[in-house]
Structures are given as structure tokens and as C-alpha cells.
Amino acid sequence: MIKKSVLIYGEYSGYGKSLADGFKQLGYKSEVFSFSGDGFKKINSGITLPEKNKIQRYISIIKLIPTFLKFKNIIIINPEFVSRKNLGFLILSIFKLTRKRIILMACGDDTPFIKYGLENIIPNWPYSDIPLPQKDYFLKEKDIFTNNLIASLAFKIIPVMYDYRVSWEQTKFKNKLTKTIPLACDGELQPIKKTKDKIVIMHGINRIDFKGTKVVKSALNEIEKKYPNDVEIIYPEHLPLTEYLEIMKRVDIAIDQTKGNSYGMNAIYSMFSGHVVLAPANDLFLNDINLQDSPIVKIKNTKESIVNSLSLLIEAKNMLDDKKKASQEYAVNVHSPVKIAEKIEHYLI
Known part of the structure; x- marks a missing residue:
């Protein structure tokens, strides 16, 4: 019997690591591919990409392709992880040619979240009273292209919270949208600390x-x-x-x-x-x-x-x-x- 398998492509705050843990409990072969362990958080997430210059980075990603292809399902945490700087077009093309089941998570800043937040469609949008991190944040042509490419290749798009579901509902990909499935977290239950004087x-x-x-x-x-x-x-x-x-x-x-x-x-x-x-x-x-x-x-x-x-x-x-x-x-x-x-x-x- 061929073992079920899923690769979590990208990491945000331990969410990818938590998903992999959940699938392992269900009997899947499951790993996380993290580009940097989510920055300063240094999350130990399985397959990681050391910080290198652009050429070395590309070579490292290409060398990992045989490892990626060992998995039947690919869960992409955010379109950012298959952007041009991460050889996204090549990686997505290979996934499609090898008939991988691609699932896109609506999780974190992306083109729909920014576009429809600016159009006041998302209540209590976090950027409503502050500037965006940069000009045309996630709204450049290359961002829109990446977003549409991965969404078109995905079998389903799964939002992790209300804010992301509402934004993706406005897109031409809304027919791929599932019900919201909350964030997974592999936190360990700690003994409850008794409340003291302070x-x-x-x-x-x-x-x-x-x-x-x-x-x-x-x-x-x-x-x-x-x-x-x-x-x-x-x-x-x-x-x-x-x-x-x-x-x-x-x-x-x-x-x-x-x-x-x-x-x-x-x-x-x-x-x-x-x-x-x-x-x-x-x-x-x-x-x-x-x-x-x-x-x-x-x-x-x-x-x-x-x-x-x-x-x-x-x-x-x-x-x-x-x-x-x-x-x-x-x-x-x-x-x-x-x-x-x-x-x-x-x-x-």
C-alpha cells in the first residue's frame, strides 16, 4: 500500500509545522518546506532553505525538487512562497506536470486580502488606519500573476479565518473556496499556573x-x-x-x-x-x-x-x-x- 503523503509548502508562525504534525498523526508522510524557518522565529520545520545569495538559493531549490516530488499532495501556505523570487513558476509547472494535488491556503497577506481590504469589503481590516508596508503592496503585476496562477492550479482554496474567506469570495476563484478551516496549532498543554498576587x-x-x-x-x-x-x-x-x-x-x-x-x-x-x-x-x-x-x-x-x-x-x-x-x-x-x-x-x- 502506497503511504499517503502531503508536503506543507511554506511556514507562518508554526502553522505549517502544526499541520504536518496533524497529518503525521493521521498516518501521512508529511514535512514542511520552510524558506527560512519564518525569519526571527527560527521555527524548526523540517526541510529548510539556508539564507544564501540569489543564485545559491535557486540552486538549492532546484536540488530539492526530487524531494518535493515524493509527496502526492502539496499544501501551499501562501502565494508568496511560489513567487518569482522562489522559482514559483518552475515549481508550480513541475507540480502540475507530475499531477500533484495542490491546495492553496488563504492565510496571511495576499492580493485579495489587500485589494478588497482597500475597497472596504473586509470589516475591521487591520490596514484601514495605517499605511501599507510598501507601495502597491501585493498589487504589482507580478503579484497578481502569481496569485492567479496558483489559484488556477489549486484544486481547492482553504481560508483559515473569516477575513481571508471574505476577500477570496470576491475573486473569480470563489468556486474553489471551501468553508473556513481554523488554524492548527501544535502547542503543548501546560500545567495551569495558579494566579498569584500579581x-x-x-x-x-x-x-x-x-x-x-x-x-x-x-x-x-x-x-x-x-x-x-x-x-x-x-x-x-x-x-x-x-x-x-x-x-x-x-x-x-x-x-x-x-x-x-x-x-x-x-x-x-x-x-x-x-x-x-x-x-x-x-x-x-x-x-x-x-x-x-x-x-x-x-x-x-x-x-x-x-x-x-x-x-x-x-x-x-x-x-x-x-x-x-x-x-x-x-x-x-x-x-x-x-x-x-x-x-x-x-x-x-
Whole structure:
């Protein structure tokens, strides 16, 4: 019997590694191809491409093609990973010629997310009040070409959250779009830290404007003044994933982000670690994945929203340990790698 196999092409914040873990639990041969371990996060994701000059990079990718071809299914995390600078046209052509089943994830910034965000179609779009990272961000001709090429070759396009589903629904590829399948996370359940006299509140610093960090810091400054003897605030910044997860062990409350309609991988790792998490997680998000409610404390992109939510938690600190337990149960039920892999498996060969 030929073993089922799937290659995860690209890595974002441990999501690729988590998907591979889920498929392995289902009996698949599964690996992640990561171009750099997702930058400073240094995620150990399996097949990696060392940082080299352009020519060496091309040679390294070409040498890996026989390894890629050992897999029957290819899950591409984002069109960026098959862009021209990554020999995307060559790689996609080979995948198509060798009849690989290609699945594209709608995950992270891409052409539809930027285009339809600018057209005010995505509620609470993170870039609505800040400049884009660069001119014509994901809207250059080469970006649009890459996006359309991979979408045309993909068997299905799977959104990981409401924001990406809405943007891809506006495209000519909407017939390939599946229901939203949430992010997978391979976080390990940690012993729940008993809440002590000082509540430790964390906000990880990463993509400051996109995540709403200025608003979060302003709110936390007020909380420190309001409860000087009751809280400790920490801001881990640009840490490798392993170090970040170690810091999480002393945290009670984590603020993920204030923008968008959902939450990211950091929030899910926090829930596995037993934190009470603050994030948008609004009704658009809940309805999209058929949930009635979640233990995530819902916040908006305002200082007042965060201060009010934290104040309620601090003043009812005897309830925090129960809320931490609810966070862990939710993370296991909604984001466990094997459960997510089972949902994606329907579209594989």
C-alpha cells in the first residue's frame, strides 16, 4: 500500500509545522518546506532553505525538487512562497506536470486580502488606519500573476479565518473556496499556573501597527497606574518561538491583537499555555466557524475596550484559573492539529 503523503509548502508562525504534525498523526508522510524557518522565529520545520545569495538559493531549490516530488499532495501556505523570487513558476509547472494535488491556503497577506481590504469589503481590516508596508503592496503585476496562477492550479482554496474567506469570495476563484478551516496549532498543554498576587499580562511585540500595539500599550500603561500592586506587564519582542513559549509559562493574561475579526497563532499558543486571551474574536468570526461562543475576551481597537476588559478580569481574579482552563479546552477542541488535518484531508488524494 502506497503511504499517503502531503508536503506543507511554506511556514507562518508554526502553522505549517502544526499541520504536518496533524497529518503525521493521521498516518501521512508529511514535512514542511520552510524558506527560512519564518525569519526571527527560527521555527524548526523540517526541510529548510539556508539564507544564501540569489543564485545559491535557486540552486538549492532546484536540488530539492526530487524531494518535493515524493509527496502526492502539496499544501501551499501562501502565494508568496511560489513567487518569482522562489522559482514559483518552475515549481508550480513541475507540480502540475507530475499531477500533484495542490491546495492553496488563504492565510496571511495576499492580493485579495489587500485589494478588497482597500475597497472596504473586509470589516475591521487591520490596514484601514495605517499605511501599507510598501507601495502597491501585493498589487504589482507580478503579484497578481502569481496569485492567479496558483489559484488556477489549486484544486481547492482553504481560508483559515473569516477575513481571508471574505476577500477570496470576491475573486473569480470563489468556486474553489471551501468553508473556513481554523488554524492548527501544535502547542503543548501546560500545567495551569495558579494566579498569584500579581497578575502577569503579556503582549508580544510583532508587526506593531498591524496588531494594534500602540493602542495595547496605551491601555496597559493605564492599567499599571490603576492597579500598581496587582499587575506585571511584559512585552516579549522578536523572540525565537522556543524562547517565546518559555516566557509564556509565567503569564496569566495575553493580549493578542486589536485588529481584524479573529486572532493569530500567538493567541492559540497562549491558550494552550493556559492564558486568558484578549483578541477581537467577534461574531463574524464565531458565525464563520459555527461557534456560539468562545472563552476569548472580546476587545475592539480602542484603549477603553482593553482597559475595561482587563479591569473586570483583575477585579474578579478568583475566576481567572477557571477561565484559563476554558482557554485550554477551547484550544484543544478548535485548533488541535489532528482535528484540522482531518478537515483538510477531505480534499486530498
